[in-house]
Amino acid sequence: MKDKTSYKDKKVISIGVISELTGLSERQIRYYEERKLIFPERTNGGTRKYSFSDVEALVDIANKMEDGVQTYEIRQEKIREKKKIDKEKIRKQMLKGQINAQFGVQK
Amino acid sequence: MKDKTSYKDKKVISIGVISELTGLSERQIRYYEERKLIFPERTNGGTRKYSFSDVEALVDIANKMEDGVQTYEIRQEKIREKKKIDKEKIRKQMLKGQINAQFGVQK
DNA sequence: CGTGTAAGGAATTCTGACACG
DNA sequence: CGTGTAAGGAATTCTGACACG
Known part of the structure; x- marks a missing residue:
């Protein structure tokens, strides 16, 4: 059995911090979710929660967007x-x- | 040189999530900071940000508190x-x- | 298509204080 | 000492929409 509860995949970071970590605007981050490129979880109140894996995915996405993809x-x-x-x-x-x-x- | 930018020590988690992760109340978590047992960072707005290391430390603290320490x-x-x-x-x-x-x- | 922005509201967090024990 | 709680305010986030191109 593998670990599976690695910190990297735990959805715990809110969108403001994600914005800082990736350099993307909150608008962009929400839009990429709308386009089904990332899948944050939600708190009971409805606030989005992301993982470090999502940060990596978003950086990848940002690079591709820059290339006009x-x-x-x-x-x-x-x-x-x-x-x-x-x-x-x-x-x-x-x-x-x-x-x-x-x-x-x-x- | 070691990595130093491991996810484990990055201060990115807000107190609500920390409360869920540790089972401690926000009051308790803030109090342990007051007593200099943990050291969250702050956003520009003043919101506390914790790391996964802090989660581990808090669980340790909780255990000791239970033992009457x-x-x-x-x-x-x-x-x-x-x-x-x-x-x-x-x-x-x-x-x-x-x-x-x-x-x-x-x- | 991808992103900025103003709008109004809701969820989240903050501090200082009172309470109990 | 350690923690709960009500209080008032500030920071954060949410959605739907309009705008531009």
Whole structure:
């Protein structure tokens, strides 16, 4: 089992600090959420909470925007990446199944 | 050179989230600051900002408080620890100086 | 399309103080 | 000593909209 509760992915930072950390305006940050490029959590009151991973993602986004890439394209790219990773995951899962069938794990 | 800009020590979390993360009331968290057990930074507007390290420190403090330890004692303990670490640091520094004098680094 | 801004309101945080024990 | 709480105010954030291009 991996750690999974790393600080890096914990959504705890509010938008003001995120703005400072990334150099982006709050408007930009909210807009990128609207375009489904980032996914903050919310407090009960409705305030957005981000992680350090989100900071990194936002910096990446900012760089691409500078290069004239549109939010739609950035989103498509992310979807492609995700699919690739999912496929890889399944491949590994199947391989493990094969190995177990041959050598391992009898009930 | 070490990293030094690890996420763990970055002061970015506001007191509401810290309260949730530690289970302590905001009152308690502010009081422990008053007693010099934690040292949040501030935004320009004056809002406190904490790090994940602070979360860990607060949990430690909470445990000691449960055991009936007073804030003053906790503070003294921290001071002792710090002194010990500083002494160790100087010792290493001097050792390095000795080695350089014998083998290394001529101008 | 991507971003700035003014608007009005709600959630969040701040300080100093009183209370209890 | 350590913590809860009500009080009043200030900083922060939220949404929906208009503007520009």
